Amino acid sequence: MITAFxxxxxxxxxxxxxxxxxxxxxxxxxxxxxxxAQLKPMLHQTGDKVYVVNFWATWCAPCxxxxxxxxxxxxxxxxxxxxxxxxxxxxxxxxxLPFVExxxxxxxxxxxxxxxxxxxxxxxxxxxxxxxxxxxxxxQKERKFYEQSFTLEQLNSEIESFL
Amino acid sequence: xxxxFAWLSILSLTSITPTNxxxxxxxxxxxxxxxxxxxxxxxxxxxYEEAQGFIIxxxxxxxxYSVAYEDRIIxxxxxxxxxxxxxxxxxxxxxxxxxxDDLADMKLRADEKGFTFPYLQDKGQKIYPKYGAxxxxxxxxxxxxxxxxxxxxxxxxxxxxRNPDAVSExxxxxxxxxxxxxxxxxxxxxxxxxxxxxxx
Numbered sequence: 001m002i003t004a005f006x007x008x009x010x011x012x013x014x015x016x017x018x019x020x021x022x023x024x025x026x027x028x029x030x031x032x033x034x035x036x037a038q039l040k041p042m043l044h045q046t047g048d049k050v051y052v053v054n055f056w057a058t059w060c061a062p063c064x065x066x067x068x069x070x071x072x073x074x075x076x077x078x079x080x081x082x083x084x085x086x087x088x089x090x091x092x093x094x095x096x097l098p099f100v101e102x103x104x105x106x107x108x109x110x111x112x113x114x115x116x117x118x119x120x121x122x123x124x125x126x127x128x129x130x131x132x133x134x135x136x137x138x139x140q141k142e143r144k145f146y147e148q149s150f151t152l153e154q155l156n157s158e159i160e161s162f163l
Numbered sequence: 164x165x166x167x168f169a170w171l172s173i174l175s176l177t178s179i180t181p182t183n184x185x186x187x188x189x190x191x192x193x194x195x196x197x198x199x200x201x202x203x204x205x206x207x208x209x210x211y212e213e214a215q216g217f218i219i220x221x222x223x224x225x226x227x228y229s230v231a232y233e234d235r236i237i238x239x240x241x242x243x244x245x246x247x248x249x250x251x252x253x254x255x256x257x258x259x260x261x262x263x264d265d266l267a268d269m270k271l272r273a274d275e276k277g278f279t280f281p282y283l284q285d286k287g288q289k290i291y292p293k294y295g296a297x298x299x300x301x302x303x304x305x306x307x308x309x310x311x312x313x314x315x316x317x318x319x320x321x322x323x324x325r326n327p328d329a330v331s332e333x334x335x336x337x338x339x340x341x342x343x344x345x346x347x348x349x350x351x352x353x354x355x356x357x358x359x360x361x362x363x
Contacts, residue, residue, distance in 0.1 A: 059227045061261065062359060086356050088227065088325050115323050118332075121354040130319075131298035131359040147297070149359075 029097050033089070033113040036120040042082055042110070043124065046140055050162045052081045052155075053136040055112075058099045059087070062149045063133040067103070069152040073159060074107040081107040086132060089113045137162060186295010189351040193219075193305050193312045196290045198253065198283035201270040206251065206281045208305070208312055215247030216306040216315070216342065218335060221285075221296040223254045224272045225263045226358035228324050229299045233276050235320055235327060236300070239335060240280045248304070248339050250280040255291035255299065258284075260361040291360060298357030304338050304348075315342060318353030 032038075045051050054070050056063035067083070074081035083105065087096045092111055100109055114120060121130045125145035128134055135146045139162050150158075187193060195208045208217060220236055222229040240250035258265035266284050273282045285291050294303055295317075304316035316338035323330040338348035 057227075060358060062361075088231075115326065115329055117324060117355045118319065118322055118353045121356070128354070129297035129301075130354040130356045132356065133359065147359075 029101055031085070031092070031097060031100060031109050031111055033092065033111045036112065036114040036116065036123070039084065039110065039112055039114075040123075043136060043138075045080070047080075049078055049080045049139070050159050051136075051138050052079060052159070053084060053138075054081065055084045055086055055132050055134045057086045057132060058091070058095045060132050066133060066150050066155075067105070069150055069155050071105065071107055072152060073155055076159075078163065079159060083107050083109045085109060085111045087111065186293065186297075187303065187314045187317065189314050189317060191314045193303065193314050194290070194293050195312070196253075196283075198285060198290065199266065200281045200283050201266065201273045201278075202281075206283055208251075209310075211249065213247070214249060214307060216304065216339075217312065218243060218248055218250045218339070219294070219303040219305060220250060220252045220300055220320075221255045221291055221294070221298075221302075221360070222252050222300040223256045223264050223358070223361075224268050225256070225261055225361075226299045228355070228357045231324060231327070232300050232320055237276065237279060239320070242336075243339055244279070246339075246343060248342075252278070252280055252282045253285050253290065254282065255285045255288060255296055256361040257288055257363055260363045264361070288360075288362065296360065298355075298359060300355075300357060302335055304335060304342070306342055316348050316351050319355035322353075322355075324355045324357075 043053055052070065052073060056067065058064070070081050070083065073079050085096050096111060117130065121128050125136070127145055128147055131147060133149055135150065137144050137146070137158055142162060144158070146158075197205045197207045200206045211217070218239055222232070222236065236250060236252065244250065254264055254269055256264040269282050269284060296303075300320065302316070302318060302320055303314055305312040306315045316335065318334060320335050321330045322332040322334070334350055334353050337350060341348045
């Protein structure tokens with residue numbers, strides 16, 4: 001009886017430990033899914049930095065190619081990068097989270113999950129056709145929108161033009 | 164002196180004229196084309212003598228948003244081809260710039276999905292810039308008037324690219340339903356997230 005009880009206890013604590021571990025690993029990757037209303041303030045920060053917002057998705061080859069450049073500029077003290085994933089909501093757990101973990105992305109990543117694209121694409125920039133990659137670079141004073149891919153040199157020189 | 168002035172005025176004119184025209188606006192006349200279909204034939208708008216117009220969809224094999232729309236594009240053709248507005252799909256990507264979008268890949272996908280419409284390759288990428296397509300999928304609804312094709316709608320197929328079950332606005336259907344009744348579409352320009360068109 002006692003052995004059975006002990007056995008049960010061990011199994012229970014094992015399950016509890018596995019549960020905790022899974023919580024920890026899930027928490028270590030905090031990628032919130034946001035509505036556009038929740039995202040919008042992040043596109044209009046008022047600090048002293050140059051803010052770089054890149055719209056991307058794990059399936060977008062030209063986006064993946066330029067991601068390391070955004071990671072590079074994010075290391076600068078005067079630059080803050082936000083990576084806004086437009087992955088399908090159903091792909092968040094299977095593709096987005098593993099991608100961010102595998103590539104150890106250091107920039108802040110959020111997932112935009114908002115169906116009203118025809119509204120928020122224009123609200124972000126009327127020049128944006130909706131194709132990704134797309135990028136905004138802004139400071140308190142100035143704001144530019146880019147529907148294009150960047151090389152590291154292009155990205156650096158654009159950022160310099162804001163400083 | 165006069166020559167210099169003339170030269171300067173030409174220079175200032177050229178700087179005002181955009182080098183890349185942004186493509187068609189609603190009301191513009193769309194160009195015809197002769198592009199190769201997945202069955203090996205060439206397809207032009209002028210081949211469709213009975214058509215009242217067209218649903219031109221710039222789309223491709225490799226963009227997940229295009230794939231998410233395939234069934235809805237097939238449904239559009241099934242519904243509207245018999246009413247005079249057939250679908251013509253055009254792949255604008257340079258197959259040298261992305262794996263999976265050459266004519267053989269396109270044929271494979273068209274067969275797999277049972278496309279009921281032509282799926283053409285914009286070889287040399289000459290047609291999509293004229294239309295002003297910037298992403299896949301990107302739709303242009305054309306209405307035939309005599310021998311011309313007038314652009315009546317530019318944009319997204321509906322308002323829910325990522326989830327077909329959550330569609331509330333069917334932009335392309337609304338536009339064609341209006342045209343079929345002899346009216347102009349109420350919504351003529353919409354946007355959706357899509358993939359950039361691939362070039363070298």
